[in-house]
Amino acid sequence: MYNWNIWSVSVSIVALVIIAPVLAIFYSAFIGDTSLWPHLFSTVLPRYIFNTIFLMLGVGVLSLFFGVSTAWVITRYNFIGKTFFEWSLLLPAAVPAYIIAYTYTDIFEYAGPVQGMLRDFFGWTSSKDYWFPEIRSLGGAVLVMSSVLYPYIYLMTRASFLSTPTSYYQVSLMHNRNAFFHVALPLARPGIVAGLALVLMETISDFGTVEYFAVETLTLGVFNVWLGMNSLSGAAQISSILFIFVIVLLTLEFLARRRQRFHEKSSGQDTLSPLSLKISNQCICLVLCSIPLILGFIIPVTVLLNFVFKGLAVINYLEIIQATITSIILSISASFVVIFFATLMIVVTFYKSNTSQRVLTFLASCGYAFPGTILAVGVVVFVGWINDLIYFHLSYLAGGIIVLFFAYLIRFLAVGYGSIKSGIAKIHPNIVDSSLTMGVNFFKIMTNIIIPLIYTNMIVGGILVFVDILKELPMTLLLRPFNFETLATYVYQYASDEMLEESSLAAIIIVLTGLGPIVYLNSTLKNISKKKSKLV
Amino acid sequence: MKKFFLISLLYINIIISFDVYAINEVNVYSYRQPILIDPFFDQFTKSTGIKVNVLHAKKGLLERLLSEGANTPADLVLTVDIARLNQFVKNDLLMPIESSILKTNIPSHLRDSKNRWFALSKRARIIAISNTRIKPGAINRIEDLVDPKWKGKICTRVGSHDYNRSLLASLIAAHGETKAEEWAKGLVANLARKPEGNDRAQAKAIHEGVCDIAIMNTYYYGKMKFNKKNTEQKFWADSINIIFTNQNDRGNHINVAGGGLVKYSKNKENAIALLEFLTQPKAQALYSSMNYEYPVNPTLPLSEELKSWGSFKEDKLPVEKLAELAPVAQKIIDRVGW
Structure with missing residues (x-):
């Protein structure tokens, strides 16, 4: 009934754009030569699969x-x-x-x-x-x-x-x-x-x-084939095996959620109050x-x-401060982008899409399971096609920052999805249905009802994405503009040369920056039980 | 709305701070970390006034350059391995340079016959032995490593690392694929532990008594031996002797770090100037005193540090051959499980 409306169609287009770099990887897997397969099968592939x-x-x-x-x-x-x-x-x-x-x-x-x-x-x-x-x-x-x-x-x-x-x-x-x-x-x-x-x-x-x-593992194998045999197509082929693993995982997750509905009843029931324990049992918990x-x-x-x-003496504080500022600004703004799209896509798919559109949205989250560098290459190839198509170079925009954001979106959409989905699943369908019978349009329902109800989930998702982007290395490394260091790339350039003294402060800052939001996460969790008693 | 406005401001901020399209500069895609190459660029900027912008990554720069095509901002590519450099040539991404300076400063087996790439420094892959448990002279050739008497005594990093792949490629060039595979199989049979860690970790393993023999690059030895910050690494270097292999036949295997001019470069003159600068005695001396690599410029005497472990005869095999044989080597590595 709601299959071909402006919402679901535009979300499907966004999903397609997000899947495109993954498709680009597959494309190069299929056009490439398969002559490496007998060799890989008889030598390393069984080991890669077993280890994975x-x-x-x-x-x-x-x-x-x-x-x-x-x-x-x-x-x-x-x-x-x-x-x-x-x-x-x-x-x-x-x-x-x-x-x-x-x-x-x-x-x-x-x-x-x-x-x-x-x-x-x-x-x-x-x-x-x-x-x-x-x-x-x-x-x-x-x-x-x-x-x-x-x-x-x-x-x-x-x-x-x-x-x-x-x-x-x-x-x-x-x-x-x-x-x-x-x-x-x-x-x-x-x-x-x-x-x-x-x-x-x-x-x-x-x-x-x-x-x-x-x-x-298969991921390590992807790199051996790509860089060792100069075969991007061979690497893409191994990535396709990875993709099968991912589809199995995502399907399991999908099935686990589909069979049941988990609406909160508005009966205002109390949640569990914790039990006290003997000292010996307390020790076990401890x-x-x-x-x-x-x-x-x-x-x-x-x-x-x-x-x-x-390594106090060898640390370059100025560079680390710069990298910290860059990292924080980048992670905050990119997590806004990711959560914006994740919310839009999940809400629209949940209320307005048919099965094939749902599958599309669901596939858009598979980027999370690809090795970052391979995904980055997919992005690079896809952006290259777009350039040839419209004679306009995306990487000129903001020296590549936009491309980096796009890459983060592909990779971390799954993280945003996860928490927003569990929020949506708990909104009782009657609320949305009754709004629809009153003739309220979908945009209003979304902004006035759905978003306020899943606001906490959006924050939780946003924090997870923020921490993930803060730590993200391989895509940032390849897609960043000139002279651009984040904390992760800064750590990497020293750590890869085993200069841990120089890199450790930046590593500690990554951890510390992640701490604040994570502690905040905990307080939102606690509110889950409090809020409900307020509803009574 | 306020938030949106704030974020847009931040974007603009980022955009402005990373604008790379100024006038007098050169943009480099580098496989080598900025920390190791920045001192060279600083010198270059000081003497010419040309600003150097760097993008460092160890994987995927080739694909990035391919997809950017004519729109690329890159002017120069720098790699630390000939096989990688050769991939840029194969994909027609580099442009020939006619420069008498480059020709004089770089011997012919260390540059492309069509002038598309140029080696900037050499690294020798040598054998390190425990100076207490292995007698000097017990091992002289890389081929000696497969002698069954070294069973359980050898440590290396994984075979599929660029440096080992290139070493195996040199063995294929010298003895053919079958013999090279036998060598690799014999080497794996003699390993003391699963291949792991980088070259430095192998010296450490000798120091710790995990193994007695290792394969490594000379500059790692230099970096340990002259390490002022991490004195512990000096002990590792002090417990090994290094052996230049095959001194009585083809010479010790070498690989090169090098660079080339991007076909679609917008700052050609600056890029060529930078490449030339890197082959001049001043920069070449930096390669050996800072990174303990061997200069390509034959007019330059070895630094004191490099001299401390002696000079050697190098394998004169054109390095292009190594690039060509690398995929064959990788297959052998897969088969023998190195």
Whole structure:
């Protein structure tokens, strides 16, 4: 009925433009020669695929464990330090994966303090005297990536737990069923799956960590084929395999949400009030919450601070201040753009589109799972076509800033989608339907009803995007204008030459800049439960 | 609305601050980090008044230049590997330069026969050995590394890194593909650990006793040995001896960093001036004293630092050949799992 209206058509066009760079990658995959395939199949491809699957499984399981267990104990119980963990468990989200990889290697390699202490203690003299797990391995990659990615799951799961009405838990008590497995977990499923999808997409697209740890995943393979065999088409072909992984993930997420509707009832029910615990059980909660925080935040930040103090003399403060200003302005304005489009696209698809238009919007979010550099090349190729088409060079505009924004939009739309979708899903359809029967036009409904209702979700999404852009490296590196340094590119140019003393301050600033918004995220979460009691 | 206005102001701010279309300047796409190349540009600006704008990335600059086509703002491309440089030639993105200065300053095997690219510095890939656990003279040729007696003693970075790929390409040129593959297989069989880390990490591994033999570039040795900031790295350098390989036959494998003039350059004269400047003794001396690379300009004596580990005979194979054989080398690397 609403299929071909101005809203859904224009959103479909925007979606098409956003998918175009990904299509450009596919295009070069299909026109390119496939002569490399037999070679790749018989040599590296099985290994790439195995490692990728194992990495996803590992990171998936570990970050689910970190994210869901902490979200549950924090929502359900009172224990010492709870108010601290509530927000601090989000902190690892501010630590870029490529930085955590450097810091972990520094600690756990042979010359690092951990093995050094063990050697001193046991009197070992060389690496041949004992066995120690190699940090630069698949297992190491699982550990460091889970430690910084679990906050996505924690955040979305906790929001779900918080908004589950108490009466449901009471019912589970009456039937003598476990409240966690029979009520909380099933109801939080959409949140958990949405968080997990983001985690896994980040995992697939990661290049920094797997390169540093020499774990041969498909993403690493993309680069070997592209730069080693000078075959962009071969690289694009491997990216297409990646794309299959992504489609599977996105479909799972889509299905998880589709089967159920999660409207908030306006009955003004109270949400769960936390239980008190015995001291021994409090300790269990304490340990459960400390581990991910230590792994994802305290260890890497301590190492970075250590480097900062070692390198105080060699730090170029002026350059770092400039990079900080550039980074913050860039991230704030780009996250506005991303959230604007994410909101528009989700709202319109939700209320006004038919299935094929929905699929299009849904595909527009797949950019999140492509390796940044490959996506950047897709953008470059696409912008090149546009230039040939309309004889107008986009990169002249603002020296390429517009192109950079476009790239961020493609990459981080999925992040904005995630939080806005969960907001929309909770608006009761009656509200919009009754407005429609009153003949109010869609723009008014959107600005007067929908946006105010999902405002918090937009802020949450915006903050996640902001932190992501702040950390973003590969696309910024390739698409930026001349003489343009963000904190991430600044860190990279030193860190890639193993000059950690020079780069650590900028890395710390990335983390610190991310902190403020993340702490704010936590307060919006708390409001979820408060607001509802106000409604009564 | 207020917010919108504010943001627009910020955009304008960014736009203004990154305007690159001024008059007397040259725009460089560089694969080398600004921190390593800026001192050269500063000198150039000081002596000519021409401003140098840099965009640094390690991947994708070729694709960016291809898509920008005639609209590109870039004037000059600088790479740290001949295979990458050659890709620009293959895609017809570089323009020949007729310059007597470049011809005099750069020996012919280090520049394109059609004058589209020019090497600016040389890097030698050598063998490092533990100075306590391996006797001097036990290894002389790169081919010696596959001797089964070194089983479990060798460390390298991953095979698919530019430097190893190029080394393997030189072996293909010398012995043919089959022999080169046997060599790579033998090398992998002798590895002490999974290939990982960069060249510096291999020296560190020797220092730590993880392995006794490693493959590395000379400038990493220089950067460790003369490191004033991070004295720990001096210990790594102090526990190794370096060996120039194949001194009695074809010579030690070298790769080059170089550059070329972009076909659609809008500041041609400035770009050529910069390229010429980089081959002059003053800049060439910087390459060796700052980055510990070997100058291409034969008139220049080696710096004290470079002299400290001796001179060597280099493999005179035209470096273009390395670029040509790189994809073949990558396939071997995939097959043997280096």
